[in-house]
Amino acid sequence: MAATFPAAMTTSIRLHVRAPLAAGAAVDCGTAQSRYLRTVMRRSTGDAVLLFNGEDGEWQATIETAARDSMRLICRRRTRPQDVAPDVWLAFALLKRDATDLAVRQATELGVARIMPVLTDHGQAARVNTDRLLAIIIEAAEQSERLTLPALSPPVTLTDLLAAWPGDRQLLAAIERLGSRALPAMVGPPCGLLVGPEGGFSARERAQLLRHPAVRALSLGSCVLRAETAIVAGLAQLLCSGTDDGTAAPLPSSAGDR
Template sequence: MPGSIRLFVEFELAEGGVVSLAEPQAHYLVNVMRRGPGDEVRLFNGRDGEWQARISVARRKNVELILEQQTRPQNVEPDFHLCFALLKRARTDLVVEKASELGVSVIQPVITTRTQADHVNLARLRAIAIEAAEQCERLMVPQILMPVSLAELLAHWPAERRLMLADERRNAPVAAPPAGGLLIGPEGGFTDQELDLARLHPFVTACSLGARILRAETAAIAGLALLLASAPS
């Protein structure tokens, strides 16, 4: 049923179950999308696959739906982490939206020496990730983590997980799978000390994203395309 409304919910989804939506989802369904009793909606929660549900009660602040049947089983998505030096708001929003579409499982903002931003509104970013997952037929919403320093990120990164570090200054090979994560620096790049620190860790592999100099948010999107295009859905 492509084209029908798809919503992410926190509830369990199982046959015959009833789901009750409050605002803002009720408002969206009833007032924005003009849906009413009898109309179909698809629901997913990241665990129970995708379900077809039918609206039984449609009020402005409360919509009830009856779960009819599973339309897709839950899949196992690639476990891929995007780590990026935090950007200003509009560009952070863009990175979160596009990373969610491209299929990352975890989004980790990082604070580096040259990072210009330090504030992150997790609720806002999560809403962006949910909307992207709803629109792009994903069955999971990426997890968005609180910012950490580059040193913390590297200290806690699992040794068996390859972290591709985008480094436009050296002649590294173009990013290619397999990798479990991508690390994108700030505008102006990592400092030499940061690059030296990263390279001390055997799980870090420097890579190029092509011959061009890219803005940070473009580097994140391009790198994810290179690393995730051949991943299963």
């Protein structure tokens, strides 16, 4: 079946690296990436890999030397210029581990610029495994063809989040059963989405939110969503709708595989 996949599915390995990228630059991969390339993806000397570091765009590099635990790659040509993630932040009450992992992965895929775990009165977790979340972020960025990594903030209480929230940035809060109207068309970056825990915000927290000048209510429809669903649904409204001219978008009369 693999033979019928689009070419991009089988040949494009994208890796996030920390080294500067430029024509002719050498990039030394560490143990984990080298083993991934050699053992999992069966790549060896001469094969092409895409690299990005969040600053220098995306580069096609070739493997120059491949040892057991190290590989050296040489940047050949820039395949995409650097871009900037839309200035949308996600603040969410920590969930159970699997749900937190899912939220971090999907928020990264959707292109969020900053991920901010929040400690709330009814939260389901009080600690974050930063290393695991960073690994999830990097893998999601590699697979989703992002050129940046979202910043991961250390967990803060809702009180501290609101106290430090920038005055010029709307915070769209998905508050259950508040009966708000739909997202106004004018809302866009810079902004943030706030999603509470499964148990909802406490009365104290709701009062904090209601009196904060940056907070606006975000309606996500008539049903009660789980937190991880609300995160994706809310981000989709802030990140995917983009601009359009109000007309239908007919399909092009032909389209290549890429």
